[in-house]
Amino acid sequence: MVKTKHSQTAPRAALQQYRVRADLYDLELQPFEPLRLEAIERLKLAPGEAVLDVGCGTGLSFAPLLQKLGDKGHIVGIEQCPEMMDKARERIAKADWTNQVSLLEASAQDAHWKGRADAAIFHFTHDVMRSPTAIDNVMAHLRPGARVVATGLQWAAPWAGPVNLFVMGAALYSVSSLDGLAQPWSELAKRLTNFDQQSTWMGSVYIASGIWPGPGSA
Ligand SMILES: C[S@@+](CC[C@H](N)C(=O)[O-])C[C@H]1O[C@@H](n2cnc3c(N)ncnc32)[C@H](O)[C@@H]1O
Structure with missing residues (x-):
């Protein structure tokens, strides 16, 4: 398992939020598990491929990813x-996945590892999605043609007041800034081809996907 020294430049507000949430986190995310499976389906993974799980949290995506990747597949969790x-x-x-999952304890802005993955998942990682530096760093570790999927909170339509109250409450609890909630995927969209974005949860949650064409070609 890879373990890097904790980044000195790790975005601090997001770091503090999750330090106190770790114990309850898996329970809190339960309602969104079907969306996780849908996001993983969109990656169209094949056995033996490598996937970056960006802002992997407690590793809730590992089991469904490994179901697709098989024994020869690999996950790098950042x-x-x-x-x-x-x-x-x-x-x-506990699951004896030490040969299949590597962990990098670092911010997505600073993490460095060897190799180019076939796919990347950003599941509810708003702070990462709003950082061009983090996205560029992740893309630099993907092979051209890699599939990318992202999910997360977004503002629903302006007339959907109660839905947006939910978004605001959930966002204040889980992201370091409300900035960019109108189009959280916008930095990703600039970098991917075949970009597709859809809304669910009455417009309060997005799922976006596309293909990383390689450096200099988006
Ligand atoms: C809502 S959780 C999502 C966790 C996981 N992706 C999941 O599906 O359950 C957001 C995670 O992103 C991490 N995070 C936030 N900003 C980050 C950054 N700049 N670099 C790496 N991880 C980050 C947080 O620490 C937290 O674990």
Whole structure:
């Protein structure tokens, strides 16, 4: 398992939020598990491929990803919060996935690892999605033609007041800034081809996907 020294430039507000949420996190995410499976379906993974799980949290995506990737597949989980990472480590040890999952304890802005993955998933990682530096760093570790999927909160239509109250409450609890909630995927859209974005949860949640064409070609 790869473990890097914790980044000195890890975005601090997001880090603090998740330090106190790690114990309850898996329970809180339960309602969104069908969306996780839908996001993973969109990656069209084949056995033996490698996937970056960006902001992997406690590792809730590992089991459904490995179901697609098989014994020869590989996941690199990137996570800046030590408490969330501890839960991911426990999950890996318990399931004996040490050969299939590597963890990088670093911010998505700073993480570096060898190799180019076939796909990347950003599941509810708004702070990462709003950082061009983080997205560029992740893309630099994908092979041209890699599939990318992202999900997360977004503002619903302006007339959907109660829905937006839900978005605001959930966002204040889980992201470091409300900036960019109108189009959280916009930085990703600039970098991908075949970009597709759809809304669910009465417009309060998006799922976006596309293809990374390689450096200099988006
Ligand atoms: C809502 S959780 C999602 C966790 C996981 N993707 C899942 O599907 O359950 C957001 C995660 O992103 C992590 N995170 C936020 N900003 C980050 C950054 N800049 N680099 C790496 N991880 C980050 C948080 O620590 C947290 O674990």
